[in-house]
Amino acid sequence: MAEGYSECSNNSQPSCVRSSGLDNVPPSYEGLGGIACPVLRLDPQDWMENNPVTAKIRSLYDCQLRLMHNMQPLPSGVDIANTVKYFSQTLLSVLKDVPRSPLEMIKDPVSDHERMGLYPNLDYKGLFNAISQLVDSAPHIQYGVQAFGQSVLQCLGCLLPFLEYDMIDNLPYLVAYCVAVFPVSLHQEILNLLCYYILPFTITRHYEGDEDDSQASQxxxxxxxxxxxxxxxxxxxxxxxxxxxxxxxxxxxxxxxxxxxxxxxxxxxxxxxxxxxxPAFDAQLFDRKGLLCKFSNDLVPFLCQRDMCPNAGSAEAAKVCYDHCISVTFASDTPPPLYLCIECANEIHREHPNQRFFDLLHPMQQVSMVCENKNCRSTDKLAYSICFSNECASYNGNHPIRYCQQCHANRHNSRRGGDHVVHTKLSHAWQMxxxxxxxxxxxxxxxxxxxxxxxxxxxxxxxxxxxxxxxxxxxxx
Ligand SMILES: [Zn+2]
Ligand SMILES: [Zn+2]
Ligand SMILES: [Zn+2]
Ligand SMILES: [Zn+2]
Ligand SMILES: [Zn+2]
Incomplete structure (x- = not known):
C-alpha cells in the first residue's frame, strides 16, 4: 500500500488519491472499495509528507517571535526568505499537477470545496497565518529585508489558489498592507502582485445568497x-x-x-x-489642467514573465494565459497566471495550439475629453463614459475607451455590452x-x-x- 501511495504522489495525477469521488480512485486501490478515501486521508505516509512542512511552518513562527521580541540570535531576512521560497516551490510543484483549473474555479465560491479537494492535505491555513504574521515583523529585520519581502510576496501569490474563502477575503488587504511595512524598493512589486495576481481573482467573487459584496470587495x-x-x-x-x-x-x-x-x-x-x-464631473468646478500632472508617465511597464523570454527584461506583457500548468512550466518561480510578451505568446501557442491567450488591457495613456470612437457621428462628442472591457478596448489599441453619450448607448444596451465594466459621468448628488x-x-x-x-x-x-x-x-x- 505504501508503495502504491508513494508512486502516486510522484506521478502526474496526485489529485486522484485525495479526490473524494470514488470513481477517481486509482486502479491499485480497487480492492479497498468504499473505505479507500478515509484510509488514504489518514495514511501514515501523509504524515511523513506533512512533517517537514509542519516543522518549517513552526520555524517561521519562531522567526517571527524572535524578531518581534528582539530575541538573539535574530534571524536574517535571507534565512527566512530561503524557508519561504521552499514553500513557494512546493506549492507550485503541487499546482502543476492539478488536473482542473484552480484559477477558473476560484472565481466562484461555489467551487471552493471542490477546488480544495484537488490538493494534497497540507497545512495551507497554517502557512498563510505564519506568512501574514511575518509581514508585520518586516520593520524589525536588520539584514536582507529586500530578499525577505520578495519571498513573502511571491509566496502570497503562490498560496492564493490553495486558500479557503476567509483567507481569500483577507488576502488583498494583507498584500496592500505590505506597502506600509516593506521598504519603498518593493512597492512596485507589491502593486504588480495586487494588480496582476491577487485582485482579479478575489474582489469579484460573489457569495451565493449574500446581498452584500464579498468582504474582499468591501x-x-x-x-x-x-x-x-x-x-x-x-x-x-x-x-x-x-x-x-x-x-x-x-x-x-x-x-x-x-x-x-x-x-x-x-x-x-x-x-x-x-x-x-x-468623465466631466463638472468641467467648471475644477481646473483639469492643473491635475493632469505626469501621472501615467512614470508607470513602469509590466514585463513578460517567461523564464526564457528572448527579450528578457524589456518586453511589455501583452497576453495572459490562465492555464496553471503552462504557467509553472514556462515561469517556474512565478504564480499563475502567465503574463507574456507577444513573441513568447506566439511561441508557446505554436507548441500548445489548444491553449488560449487573452489580450491584456494596457494603461490609459491620455484621458480624452471627447469620444474616442473613430466612427462617432454624434454632434455632442463630450466624453460621457469610459469602458474597460476587452471588447470595447480592442477598438482602441487595447486601452480603455471613452464614449460620448450616443456611442455609449450604441455599445452598451440590452443586446450587447451588458456585461462591460463601464464608468459613467457621476450623476447629480440627489440621484445617488x-x-x-x-x-x-x-x-x-x-x-x-x-x-x-x-x-x-x-x-x-x-x-x-x-x-x-x-x-x-x-x-x-
Ligand atoms: Zn499606516
Ligand atoms: Zn517574452
Ligand atoms: Zn502542459
Ligand atoms: Zn461618440
Ligand atoms: Zn464596452
Whole structure:
C-alpha cells in the first residue's frame, strides 16, 4: 500500500488519491472499495509528507517571535526568505499537477470545496497565518529585508489558489498592507502582485445568497487608502485605480469613501484621480489642467514573465494565459497566471495550439475629453463614459475607451455590452444612493479643507483612516 501511495504522489495525477469521488480512485486501490478515501486521508505516509512542512511552518513562527521580541540570535531576512521560497516551490510543484483549473474555479465560491479537494492535505491555513504574521515583523529585520519581502510576496501569490474563502477575503488587504511595512524598493512589486495576481481573482467573487459584496470587495476602500497613503508615487496610485476600474463598477464609491475619511495625503490623491479619470464631473468646478500632472508617465511597464523570454527584461506583457500548468512550466518561480510578451505568446501557442491567450488591457495613456470612437457621428462628442472591457478596448489599441453619450448607448444596451465594466459621468448628488450622498458631501468638505489649509497634509498624516472600520473592516495587525 505504501508503495502504491508513494508512486502516486510522484506521478502526474496526485489529485486522484485525495479526490473524494470514488470513481477517481486509482486502479491499485480497487480492492479497498468504499473505505479507500478515509484510509488514504489518514495514511501514515501523509504524515511523513506533512512533517517537514509542519516543522518549517513552526520555524517561521519562531522567526517571527524572535524578531518581534528582539530575541538573539535574530534571524536574517535571507534565512527566512530561503524557508519561504521552499514553500513557494512546493506549492507550485503541487499546482502543476492539478488536473482542473484552480484559477477558473476560484472565481466562484461555489467551487471552493471542490477546488480544495484537488490538493494534497497540507497545512495551507497554517502557512498563510505564519506568512501574514511575518509581514508585520518586516520593520524589525536588520539584514536582507529586500530578499525577505520578495519571498513573502511571491509566496502570497503562490498560496492564493490553495486558500479557503476567509483567507481569500483577507488576502488583498494583507498584500496592500505590505506597502506600509516593506521598504519603498518593493512597492512596485507589491502593486504588480495586487494588480496582476491577487485582485482579479478575489474582489469579484460573489457569495451565493449574500446581498452584500464579498468582504474582499468591501475592503477595496481600505486597500486604496493604504496604497495612496504609503506610496508617494502617483504612478502606483494610477496603476491600482485603473486595475480596480477594470473590475469593480462601483469603485467610485470607494474613492468617495477615501476622499471623505482617508488621511490627508490619501484624500488629495483620490480627489485628483477622480477628477482625472471620471468623465466631466463638472468641467467648471475644477481646473483639469492643473491635475493632469505626469501621472501615467512614470508607470513602469509590466514585463513578460517567461523564464526564457528572448527579450528578457524589456518586453511589455501583452497576453495572459490562465492555464496553471503552462504557467509553472514556462515561469517556474512565478504564480499563475502567465503574463507574456507577444513573441513568447506566439511561441508557446505554436507548441500548445489548444491553449488560449487573452489580450491584456494596457494603461490609459491620455484621458480624452471627447469620444474616442473613430466612427462617432454624434454632434455632442463630450466624453460621457469610459469602458474597460476587452471588447470595447480592442477598438482602441487595447486601452480603455471613452464614449460620448450616443456611442455609449450604441455599445452598451440590452443586446450587447451588458456585461462591460463601464464608468459613467457621476450623476447629480440627489440621484445617488444615500451612502454615496453622505460620502460625496464629506468628500467636498475634505477638498475645500485641503485647499484652504495647505499644511493639512502634514497635520493629519497620522490620523487613522476610519473608513475601513465604518464598513466593518479591521486593519491587519
Ligand atoms: Zn499606516
Ligand atoms: Zn517574452
Ligand atoms: Zn502542459
Ligand atoms: Zn461618440
Ligand atoms: Zn464596452
Amino acid at each position: 475592503s477595496v476602500a481600505a486597500i486604496v487608502m493604504m496604497v495612496f497613503q504609503h506610496s508617494n508615487n502617483p504612478a502606483h496610485h494610477c496603476q491600482l485605480l485603473e486595475c480596480l476600474m477594470t473590475m469593480k463598477p462601483t469603485i467610485v464609491k470607494d474613492l468617495l469613501c477615501v476622499i471623505a475619511y482617508g488621511t490627508a495625503g490619501a484624500r488629495l490623491s483620490a480627489a485628483k484621480l477622480m477628477f482625472y479619470y471620471w 444612493a444615500s451612502d454615496m450622498q453622505t460620502n460625496l458631501v464629506e468628500a467636498i468638505i475634505s477638498i475645500f479643507f485641503l485647499k484652504r489649509c495647505p499644511n493639512a497634509e502634514t497635520l493629519s498624516r497620522h490620523e487613522s483612516p476610519d473608513c475601513g472600520a465604518k464598513r466593518g473592516i479591521t486593519h491587519a495587525q
